[in-house]
Amino acid sequence: MARWQEALEALVRTRGAALVGYAYLLCGDRREAEDLVQDALVKTFTRGRLGLEPTNLEGYVRRAVLTTYLDGFRRRRRWAAIRHLTGASEATGAHDVATDARLDVAAALAVLSPRERTCVVLRYYDDLTVAEIAATLALSEGAVKRYLSDGVHRLEPALGSLAGDLTSGDLPEPETIPVELTRRTR
The missing domain is CATH 1.10.10.10 (Winged helix-like DNA-binding domain superfamily/Winged helix DNA-binding domain)
Structure with a gap:
């Protein structure tokens, strides 16, 4: 097993629940929190990190969780602001x-x-x-x-x-x- 895989398994085993708890505090939904942690782990481990200790990696993953959540929040807020520009009116009389x-x-x-x-x-x-x-x-x-x-x-x-x-x-x-x-x- 590669060194990064061992570090990932150790991080998820020891700090996985804490990371999901952190993501839950941000979004308020358990499933979305788990998705945020998974996305953050993918983002963190696709880049080569030098310090592969679980204590160092947790900081990277927490930052990735926060960034992913904020990007999604901004995207949803921006979409809500411009959604009315993309579709036709919901009125049936237009047809x-x-x-x-x-x-x-x-x-x-x-x-x-x-x-x-x-x-x-x-x-x-x-x-x-x-x-x-x-x-x-x-x-x-x-x-x-x-x-x-x-x-x-x-x-x-x-x-x-x-x-x-x-x-x-x-x-x-x-x-x-x-x-x-x-x-x-x-």
């Missing part, structure tokens, strides 16, 4: 709103002609430019603009105003559509 919006968009798209629907989906869902849509569908850019304009005007009664003033010749940007278009499988 209903998203589902209703998707159903509204699907119903509104159903009233468009196939070319209008294709142009609107490519523009606002796939975020293609007019030129890219024209190349994809083998249409002229003017035809794409016309399909987009007609499609947007036909969607407005169902979805509300999708664009500001279209009289300037500018087409609405994708960010101006208030709901997310869903992909449809054919």
Whole structure:
């Protein structure tokens, strides 16, 4: 048996209960105290220590118990402070709103002609430019603009105003559509 294994066995046999008692005073839970001592022993014995006497090692292990406990406490406190930033709200109504919006968009798209629907989906869902849509569908850019304009005007009664003033010749940007278009499988 290696010298470090003998020192570890001697430390656990003679001072194990005292170390767990010390950890218990820190955390207040017997199981967590045992875990703290085990983690501290691993941290202490993975590094080569010169003084392998149980009296010297106990100080190292106690310090490792304290450090491990404080690191865990800081981690839990930090997580409690930022936990609300990582998850969605627990309210169940948020799903209903998203589902209703998707159903509204699907119903509104159903009233468009196939070319209008294709142009609107490519523009606002796939975020293609007019030129890219024209190349994809083998249409002229003017035809794409016309399909987009007609499609947007036909969607407005169902979805509300999708664009500001279209009289300037500018087409609405994708960010101006208030709901997310869903992909449809054919």
